[in-house]
Amino acid sequence: MKKIINAVDQVENQMIEGLVKAYPEYVYRVEGSDVLARAHKKEGKVALVSGGGSGHEPAHAGYVGTGMLDAAVPGAVFTSPTPDQVYEAIQAVATEEGVLLVIKNYTGDVMNFEMAADMARDEGIKVDQVIVGDDVAVDGSLYTVGRRGIAGTVFVHKIAGAKAEAGASLEEVKAVAEKVIANVRSMSMAIKPCTVPAAGTPGFELADDEMEIGIGIHGEPGTHKEKLQEADQIVDQLLDKILADLDYTGSDVAVMINGCGGTPLMELFIVNNHVSDVLKEKNINVYRTFVGEYMTSIEMEGFSISLLKLDDEMKALLDATADTPAFKVL
């Protein structure tokens, strides 16, 4: 394991400190906790809280600020935060208008956030939640735990965040979040695994000519291995799965080409070149594109494609001002 870190058990803490020291105009660390909350608490609006394991930077703390999240709760690397931490976050930002939890669909995340929501409700705080499951790599049928939440979650943060910022009610913010969840699909692949600092060895191994298809965002193996192909063929494979799952024909879409942490932007643009061509050919209109690192897996090399089918409301909210360390719309 080769990393630019200090003691392994200081990774999460020093990362939080480094982030707060970089962006004090956006976030502060809630005293005695790992929670990162909006520098100036905003009353009179629904508060959005999200989180998950660390290792997904800039998610989730990078999205705290105007028009997105009010607080982010990072757990240990790839480990969902504990209920008391989520509860701290809820307490720090809760308003009269209520709190919406944006949870990615993982057993651990769901259990920990729900326990925190219970604790908050016991204190009289209005809390509701949405669960994001956008990953088409895994079977979403009734007999499974459902789909994982991956990079598409960032669209939920952006759009529900804009709705909340505009003063909508908890029900309205939740409704638009659910609409995004219903309309976003993603899929990922990797050519190099990542290593959890405390574990010391990568979550899977790949030969020089192999790639892993259908990976999640926690360094875990995907649905299968394959011989490495050219970028355009990989894009075709991921898009096929996504487009088979939801009919995007004739619609306006937001595209996110998300790097997994170690992927050079060069490759993400090459990926976008073909994604854009295929969508055009299939009569799907690209409304807005985001290329970069939004939901990473430490230093993993790979990418995900997310497609969000937009209506007028979602378009307006996607275009609304956002000012956070890692996501800005002017």
Add this chain to the structure above:
Amino acid sequence: MKKIINAVDQVENQMIEGLVKAYPEYVYRVEGSDVLARAHKKEGKVALVSGGGSGHEPAHAGYVGTGMLDAAVPGAVFTSPTPDQVYEAIQAVATEEGVLLVIKNYTGDVMNFEMAADMARDEGIKVDQVIVGDDVAVDGSLYTVGRRGIAGTVFVHKIAGAKAEAGASLEEVKAVAEKVIANVRSMSMAIKPCTVPAAGTPGFELADDEMEIGIGIHGEPGTHKEKLQEADQIVDQLLDKILADLDYTGSDVAVMINGCGGTPLMELFIVNNHVSDVLKEKNINVYRTFVGEYMTSIEMEGFSISLLKLDDEMKALLDATADTPAFKVL
């Protein structure tokens, strides 16, 4: 070499295409060239043109837009663009007010940009230039070619760009660019090299416990190899060199913690944690911090620290609105 690309000789072209397709609201590709110019040509202001080899994404095309560059000229990977391409860029964005070329100090870049400037002047276009050399890893004495331009160049783009956007004259824009150059210092290190696609093998090799200190941004070896140390010790070493070169005591500074392309944000925040602590201890006041990928070397793992000593003019220009694909200030 394991990369998500198609044919090696299509890397630069498909990257440009992918970028233009992602951000048509910001940039267009000048017909028949590799130049990326501002989507809506802005008259009545000095135009800023910068560039260099590809492989530094988001530099330089990611900085084309309001308040930064008017055109970017990407050459082949790590190879400075040819004079005719730079000339195309100048032609595409030149205004009555003139054009300022922001050149990083490399023999090739300087020669190619200067040849283009000559061509443009022959056509009656007003052109001037600045040369950035912020890398303290290399000796800047009279007997050398001078210092390399690395990540500090992005501060020149931002601040001179804001000055130009505000309607300043070519002389004024050049003067503030020179002021940034005089006040910015940077230094880099890497734990993993990168591979130029067309070359197929990395520019240097490192053992599992080694790091390379004083690297440039072209995948080339640095000034020396060392045993890998903890993040804080690496930071101390780079900061020592920077702070010995310019007296920052008591000043306000802008800090850039720049990832080389493959470095996870996790590590960059851990780096910033210590940078911030050391500066505080040395009575240097952090005015604004930028943590992310600004001037990369494809998938290299490593980082650079840049410190810009600010005066009131530079502060105001740093804070001015910028709206480009990869650098936004609200």
Add this chain to the structure above:
Amino acid sequence: MTDTKKLIQLLYSISDTIVENAQFLTDLDAAIGDSDHGINLARGFKKVETELPALEDKTIDAVLKKTGMVLVSTVGGASGPLYGTAFMKAGAVVKGKSEIDINDFLAIMDAAIGGVQLRGKAVEGEKTMLDAMIPANNAMKKAFDDGKDVHSVLQAGVEAADKGVEYTKSIIATKGRASYLGERSIGHQDPGATSFTILLKTIANAY
């Protein structure tokens, strides 16, 4: 069978064993999960250790509840709420007691399993910790009904848990993170079933 002092000793031993096996559990999790199960539990039990000295005068249920709360607030992931709830529910069935016998222990096992199922909504055969917990509990009940002594009852539980772990190799995960792997999860033992078995072994070795 067990007073507070002995329980605290047991918890120290459990913590030691989990810490010793942290890498092993994490490696198991790497194969079908996200490489953190051992790290998570070790973090939790190390924190539990620091709380134990203050619990020496407390009743059994207070120690179990505190352990559960510490696990919930330090472990994270899926196993944090699951093990945490298991310990908390275990405490609830021996309320006010300062000594427990094997009968109480079987009630504790029932409650712990109930807690895991309350949170995780899984049943046997889904490749989770339940595939060690439930057969172990059944085997211990049977041995107890057969009139076996404490030592033999616990050994019966360990044997069944071990078999349960073996069994998890043969099935597809349908709960937790391993479920995303589908068929690919076959051949690998479940980390949570393994950690439970390690925990039960540590208890059994003390009697």
Add this chain to the structure above:
Amino acid sequence: MTDTKKLIQLLYSISDTIVENAQFLTDLDAAIGDSDHGINLARGFKKVETELPALEDKTIDAVLKKTGMVLVSTVGGASGPLYGTAFMKAGAVVKGKSEIDINDFLAIMDAAIGGVQLRGKAVEGEKTMLDAMIPANNAMKKAFDDGKDVHSVLQAGVEAADKGVEYTKSIIATKGRASYLGERSIGHQDPGATSFTILLKTIANAY
């Protein structure tokens, strides 16, 4: 000695040799530069090749100038303007000629070196292509003054260029990208000096 047809043949051969040696030159550049010298020159000469058919009826200087312009506009980096200017300046000294002799060739070499120095502002001993070009030129002049034939003159140049390349191993770079390495550049031969020597050898082999 050389008419346009022969020059064009020579340029095809040079292009072939550069392409064959692209990996070698790039590897040399990896050690003390940025792994692109061979790639850069190969890209340029491949483009030159595509222009050659249209130049068959042109004078020597037109062919040289066009070659220089194509190199400038396709090679990039430091070597693009340097080699490009060298060819353009070479063209300028044989203006209007459709055939050149060894005397012209020596003038071409002077002009090419002048072009490289105009652009790059380097002198001998700075570990650049000049460390092959200048000694080669001097050796060729001497051989010519000694009354040697074309073949021997060119061979003398090649020998001196080879020695120049060897010499670059022993010195620190003070110009170009390798200069950033300081002491670390010692022991490595200069890519540009090597590519020039390869080019001169290709010419020499044709006479």
